[in-house]
Amino acid sequence: MSKSFFSKATISNTLKRFLLVNLGVAFLFVFVQCPDCLFSREGLLEFIPNFVFAFLLSSSLSVGGFKVESYFDQKISWIENPAKRLLLTSASYLLYAYLVSFILINSYVLLTVDGVTVQNLGLARMAVNGLTPTLLAVLIVAVFITRSWLYEWKNAALEAENLKTENISSQYQSLKDQLNPHFLFNSLNTLSGLVHESPIKSDDFIQQLSKIYRYVLEVQHEELVPLQDELDFAQNYLSLQKIRFENSLEYTIAIDSSKDFFLPPLSLQLLLENAIKHNIISQEKPLEIIIAQEDENLWVKNRFQPKTSKETTSGGVGLNNIIQRYRLLSKQSPEVIQNEQEFKVRLPLLQVNQK
Structure with a gap:
């Protein structure tokens, strides 16, 4: 009509x-x-x-x-x-x-x-x-x-x-748009170093990176993603880093139940990237990362062994990015705890009806 x-x-x-x-x-x-x-x-x-x-x-x-x-x-x-x-x-x-x-x-x-x-x-x-x-x-x-x-x-x-x-x-969307170039830039830097060390490692790195970046592209328009998807991504991301650091990097993922829980996409990637970027990783001082669930919270912990020289950061994303995204999605906020032995971040696990 x-x-x-x-x-x-x-x-x-x-x-x-x-x-x-x-x-x-x-x-x-x-x-x-x-x-x-x-x-x-x-x-x-x-x-x-x-x-x-x-x-x-x-x-x-x-x-x-x-x-x-x-x-x-x-x-x-x-x-x-x-x-x-x-x-x-x-x-x-x-x-x-x-x-x-x-x-x-x-x-x-x-x-x-x-x-x-x-x-x-x-x-x-x-x-x-x-x-x-x-x-x-x-x-x-x-x-x-x-x-x-x-x-x-x-x-x-x-x-x-x-x-x-x-x-x-x-x-x-502006916060999420910071993730892709930041993540890609750091991955390319890592790949650049591997090319001179080992062509075989470089090939494995590229294959793993393609899987990870596929996930990045899939979730870039989402506000929340299932916890299990983030955990799968974290497993792939840490496996990718193991290609470079081998035994200098150890990680554990201990989850009771991921059902019905959600996270802002790529939250774990930012925390894991920060842990790897800002801490010493060597055979003498291997870096240990733990992802563990406690009730309705997810803890991401790493041994605190900061580098003596400060590396140049890319755009200031990371913890602040995650905190701002939580602020837009929920009344709950992440918690950051640091002491001489450990650095850990608590991410509240969200449910759809809380959003």
Whole structure:
């Protein structure tokens, strides 16, 4: 169906609601004034013109309310200037209501009541005739003000939530985009060193690297991945590093149950990479890495044997990257503990309903 069809249908429904509401208001107004008018011919003859007049007055006040609301919706925001909006909307509509009531009521009196003229009716009486509907207009303007404020507040809340969601997604994607070049750069550096040491090791390294990078590409658009996938990746990553370091690197992966648990993708890769980058790894001082589960937490531990010379880092990713991603995904935060013997990081294991 075309857009014009929906527009026509919307206009038609709005018009129907407008007519039904104002017909109902007019009927109630006249019926309260003369409840017996519906049960006699003479009463109906009096009821009908009064009903038509009441419908005309109610419709005029309603149309004015919509126009005033629509005008100020474009000019003044309820969110930014609520006091100014309330004052100008109320004053404009009440002034409109009084002028319309003054014209319609006095015109009706002059046309339907025999012997009444502008001179004998008097300006003071004509002015008073416009006050009663204006008091009713106070209720009408309250309805329009409430309706307008609620609509704008709802739209502002939805817009803020959408912007928040888009901002979080943008931040999270930006954090994940740091991983690929960082990981590839360090892997190529490692491969560069291996090429001169051992062509066989270099070939094994390339094969293992292709498997690992396939996983990196698969999860780069995910916010969370199953814990088991991360553990499989960690196993492959550490196996890759063993090609280079051989017996100088030892690792243990001890997991009770990975079912129903999730992690931000590549969290383990960042921690393992930091451990290997910043610690001495040699036959005399082999590096030991342990990945272990304790309840709903995953601990990544390594023997603390920092290098004496600082290596150049690539973009400052690592622990800060993981902490920021957790902050965007969960109320839980990683914990970092360091002492003279050990460096360890606690990663809360997430569940989908916690996200």
